Amino acid sequence: MRNLYHDQSFADRILALTPDEAQMDLMLKNRFTVAKLGWQPRWFNPDLEKWLHRIKLPALVVWGDDDKIMPPANAALWRERLPDARLVMVDDCGHLPHVEHAILIAKHVREFVEGVA
Amino acid sequence: MQLVSFHLMPYRPLDLVEAAKHRSPWVVLPNRLYDPVKGAEEYERHIDALVYAEQLGFDAIGVNEHHQTAYGLMPAPNLIASALIQRTKTIKIAILGRALPLVSNPIYIAEEFAMLDVMSKGRIIAGFVRGIGSEYHSSGTNPYFSHERFHEAHDLIIRAWTDPGPFAFDGDHFSLRYVNLWPRPYQTPHPPVWIPSQGSSETIAWAADPKRKYPFLVTFSSADLVARYHNTYRDKARQYGYEVAPEQLGWACPIYVAETEARARAEAGPAVETLFNDFLRQSFEMLMPPGYTSIGSMKNFINMRRGLLGGGRATAEGLIASGTALIGSPRTVLDGIERMRERTGFGILVALLQFGILSDELTRRNMDLFAAEVMPCLRS
Numbered sequence: 001m002r003n004l005y006h007d008q009s010f011a012d013r014i015l016a017l018t019p020d021e022a023q024m025d026l027m028l029k030n031r032f033t034v035a036k037l038g039w040q041p042r043w044f045n046p047d048l049e050k051w052l053h054r055i056k057l058p059a060l061v062v063w064g065d066d067d068k069i070m071p072p073a074n075a076a077l078w079r080e081r082l083p084d085a086r087l088v089m090v091d092d093c094g095h096l097p098h099v100e101h102a103i104l105i106a107k108h109v110r111e112f113v114e115g116v117a
Numbered sequence: 118m119q120l121v122s123f124h125l126m127p128y129r130p131l132d133l134v135e136a137a138k139h140r141s142p143w144v145v146l147p148n149r150l151y152d153p154v155k156g157a158e159e160y161e162r163h164i165d166a167l168v169y170a171e172q173l174g175f176d177a178i179g180v181n182e183h184h185q186t187a188y189g190l191m192p193a194p195n196l197i198a199s200a201l202i203q204r205t206k207t208i209k210i211a212i213l214g215r216a217l218p219l220v221s222n223p224i225y226i227a228e229e230f231a232m233l234d235v236m237s238k239g240r241i242i243a244g245f246v247r248g249i250g251s252e253y254h255s256s257g258t259n260p261y262f263s264h265e266r267f268h269e270a271h272d273l274i275i276r277a278w279t280d281p282g283p284f285a286f287d288g289d290h291f292s293l294r295y296v297n298l299w300p301r302p303y304q305t306p307h308p309p310v311w312i313p314s315q316g317s318s319e320t321i322a323w324a325a326d327p328k329r330k331y332p333f334l335v336t337f338s339s340a341d342l343v344a345r346y347h348n349t350y351r352d353k354a355r356q357y358g359y360e361v362a363p364e365q366l367g368w369a370c371p372i373y374v375a376e377t378e379a380r381a382r383a384e385a386g387p388a389v390e391t392l393f394n395d396f397l398r399q400s401f402e403m404l405m406p407p408g409y410t411s412i413g414s415m416k417n418f419i420n421m422r423r424g425l426l427g428g429g430r431a432t433a434e435g436l437i438a439s440g441t442a443l444i445g446s447p448r449t450v451l452d453g454i455e456r457m458r459e460r461t462g463f464g465i466l467v468a469l470l471q472f473g474i475l476s477d478e479l480t481r482r483n484m485d486l487f488a489a490e491v492m493p494c495l496r497s
Contacts, residue, residue, distance in 0.1 A: 028415055031407035036261035039253075039408075 006066040006094040044070075052081035059085040060112040062105060064093030086112065118458075118495045121211055121467040122170035122484065123179030123369060125189040125396075126163045126197075129474050130155040133395050136187065141399045143186040143251040150187070159190065162477050164197065166470075168204045169481070173488035177209035177242060179369075179467055181313070182216050184248075185255040188396040195229045202237045210237060213313045213334065213369075213467070214244020217274070218266035219256045223291060224298075226270070227277040231302045239303040244311045244334075245271055247320075250404040261408030264319060266290050278307035311465075313369065316346040317414045325353040325361075334367035334467055337397070340440025340457060343368050347461035363464025368457060371442040371469040373479075374486040378445045384479050385444045386433035391473035393431040393441075442472075447490030454495065466495070 002011045019027060038044075059082045063075035072089065079087040088108050090097045098105045131142070132150055139146050167178045180197045183189040191197055194212045201210050210233070215226050234241040247267045253260040269288040273296070276286065282297030302308055312324040313334040324331040335346045347366045354361045371392065373385035405418060436442040443453040457463060470487060471480040 024416060024419075025412060028407070028412045032261060032412065035259065035407035039259040039261065039406075040257050042257070 003068040004095045005100060006064060006092050007100055010096075010100060049077075049081065052078070053083060055082055056084065058112075058116040060108065061085050061087045062090065062097050062108060063087070064090050064095060064097050064100070066093060067095045069095040119176045119364065119465045120492060120495065121177040121179040121213075121367075121465065122167065122173075122175040123181075123211075123213065123467045123469050124163055124167050124471055125181065125183075125469065126159070126191050127392070127396050127471075127473060128156065128187040128190055129159060129476075131187045131395075133391065133474075136395065141251075141403060142188055142396055143183075143399050143403060144254045146187055156190065163190075163471070164200055164204070166477065166480050166484070167197075167201060169484060171205045171208040173484055174492060175208060175488075177211045178205070179211040179213045181213045181244070182246070182248070184219075184252050186251070186396075195233060198233050198241070199236070202233065202240070205240075207240075209240045209242055211242035211311065211467075212244050213242075213311060214246040216246050216248030216252055217270035218263045219248050219252055219258050220270070222293075223270035223273050224277060224293060224296065227274040227298060230274075230308060231278065231298055231300050234302040234304055234308050235300045237303070239308075241302075241304070241308040242311055243308040244313055245274075245331075246313055247409075249315070250406045250409050251399060253406045253409065254403060259408070260406040262290065263409055268323070275307065275310075278302050311367065313367075314346075315418075316342065316349075317410045318349065318417070319411055319414060321346065321350050322353050325350050325357060325365075327357050327359060330354075330359075330365060332365050332367055332465055334369050334465065336369040336467075338441065340453070340460075343370075343440070343457060344460045347463055351461070361462070363462050366461055366463035367465030367467055368463050369467035369469065371436075371444075371472045372450060372487065373442070373444040373470070373472075373475075373483050374447050374450050374491060375482070376446065376486075378449060381445045381449075382433060382437070385442075385472075385475065385483075388473040388475035388479075389433050389436055389442050389444065390431060393436065393473075396473060447486065450487070451491050451494050454491070 001015060002008060005011045061075055061078045063072055065072050075087055075089060079085045090101055090104065093100050128151060130152060135150060136142055136146055170178050178201055180191055180194045181189065182191055182194045184192045198210050198212050217223055217226065220226060230241060230243050247263050269290050273286050273291055277296050277298050283295045286293045286296050311332045311334060312320060313336055314320045316335060316338065321333060324333045333350050335343045350366060351361045371389055373381055375381035375384055405415060410418065437444050440453060443450045454466060468487065470483050
């Protein structure tokens with residue numbers, strides 16, 4: 001949990017919650033599905049990198065500069081491999097830019113969508 | 118009552134101070150902390166202790182499988198079983214158990230058990246487990262498919278042992294054009310199957326099914342939880358329309374016997390604390406990876422077991438008070454066993470007579486005293 005965020009107050013708030021029954025069901029269902037889809041290969045498949053060049057559509061790559069799950073060095077690789085990619089590195093941000101910097105990310109997404117539409 | 122002398126083969130020379138700096142002695146503990154020279158000594162002494170159980174009159178010797186951990190050095194328990202066959206004559210050898218979902222082809226497990234059964238002339242008890250959660254990290258096996266793979270591997274192994282070969286097996290996880298075991302098991306129809314478990318309701322229902330009626334062993338739980346799981350099995354059997362026999366219910370428990378309460382606690386206290394605090398220490402995520410159980414079982418486990426594994430250091434007093442470990446005079450230990458027998462009618466005691474850092478000398482004394490003072494009362 002703590003590795004997800006640059007700003008630890010996000011983690012503090014989540015860890016302080018006591019989930020009710022319905023929230024517990026939802027959390028577990030999410031985790032079970034993630035495991036089902038992502039356990040092997042472990043969360044990502046390095047073999048897929050070779051196909052990135054075939055994605056011809058415009059792409060917006062958004063990455064937190066303090067991402068402890070997928071280090072920021074990956075962002076440059078994505079920009080390099082995708083033929084038409086724009087990269088936004090988000091300062092003071094962990095693995096979940098849309099949570100830690102929701103307004104900023106919404107702005108980038110809107111601009112990107114309007115720009116390519 | 119059937120009595121099993123069980124062993125985990127912990128790595129006792131472990132530098133506990135250094136190990137405590139790491140997240141867990143499972144999966145992530147750097148293997149530079151393992152010394153193969155000391156490890157060789159450990160295997161020799163642990164095997165000596167297991168073999169000694171035959172002389173003392175136990176019904177079976179128990180070994181088990183865990184991976185990438187200082188908690189137990191038997192990633193391949195069948196290798197130890199093979200060594201035990203050569204050094205014993207009559208005692209049964211219970212492999213409690215092999216982790217079926219972790220292998221890419223369960224036919225090898227069927228073959229190895231069949232070999233051991235023939236080599237021992239029918240002394241093998243085949244334990245089937247799913248492997249604990251940590252093993253899904255150390256093997257890369259997807260926990261979401263744990264139950265499916267377990268059931269399918271079980272079906273394949275039982276058919277390989279009993280159906281005339283060659284035949285084809287076509288499953289979702291394992292498919293073989295030719296299943297044709299050489300050798301076939303010595304015992305007819307096959308070695309007894311036991312199911313050690315942490316008490317998941319799915320496993321209890323599956324083991325109690327009238328098609329199987331597999332003995333179900335509860336491991337490392339408080340007396341209340343053991344009773345609860347045993348009685349869940351009993352209730353399930355009644356729903357299926359039959360009454361559970363004592364030999365269907367087993368309890369695996371650390372046991373230490375000394376002449377007096379004080380001596381038992383002084384000698385075994387530090388060792389049992391290392392078992393639960395140093396060797397068994399795991400995060401919840403490690404022990405219960407997502408998908409390893411149903412959502413319902415996961416919630417039950419969260420509610421019941423967090424205290425045991427995440428609630429600070431376990432103390433010998435606490436473990437004794439909760440009935441998780443039986444430590445004391447022969448009378449005390451016997452009372453603990455008898456109380457459980459009254460509560461659940463269980464008929465298999467899997468006694469962990471070496472645990473944690475317990476020395477060879479104390480292990481031997483514990484085994485001697487158990488055999489002399491406790492065993493006769495359980496036989497009568």
